Amino acid sequence: MAITYEWRGDVDNAAVNALHAEAFDHAQLPIDWRTQLHGHSLGWVCAHREGRLVGFVNVAWDGGVHAFVLDTMVTSDLRKSGVGTELVAIAAREARDADCEWLHVDFDDHLRSFYFDACGFTPTDAGLIALR
Numbered sequence: 757m758a759i760t761y762e763w764r765g766d767v768d769n770a771a772v773n774a775l776h777a778e779a780f781d782h783a784q785l786p787i788d789w790r791t792q793l794h795g796h797s798l799g800w801v802c803a804h805r806e807g808r809l810v811g812f813v814n815v816a817w818d819g820g821v822h823a824f825v826l827d828t829m830v831t832s833d834l835r836k837s838g839v840g841t842e843l844v845a846i847a848a849r850e851a852r853d854a855d856c857e858w859l860h861v862d863f864d865d866h867l868r869s870f871y872f873d874a875c876g877f878t879p880t881d882a883g884l885i886a887l888r
Contacts, residue, residue, distance in 0.1 A: 772812055
């Protein structure tokens with residue numbers, strides 16, 4: 757059961773919405789991922805196993821040298837198997853190939869080990885304003 761990864765692969769809105777709901781523990785929402793990604797993202801990585809979407813990460817950007825990892829998600833049965841790490845590694849490689857100089861990420865505290873230890877991010881100072 758090999759997992760295949762694809763940069764800027766075809767996006768099935770229903771599959772991404774189902775994965776997002778599972779990964780972030782909420783009800784499914786009717787998000788038009790295809791339009792959102794094509795309008796605002798440098799790219800995205802899809803992971804599939806036997807035709808099923810099992811992982812996804814979005815790489816938003818500022819149109820210049822800054823790229824941003826958003827919505828890293830892996831199905832619950834494949835978490836801690838390396839799928840998420842590979843998604844982020846491909847995202848980093850593709851952002852580098854697009855001449856981005858920085859790849860940013862923010863995350864909840866329980867994901868520190870994943871992003872710092874497994875993916876190679878380093879801690880930085882950052883700021884945040886809650887808008888809601």
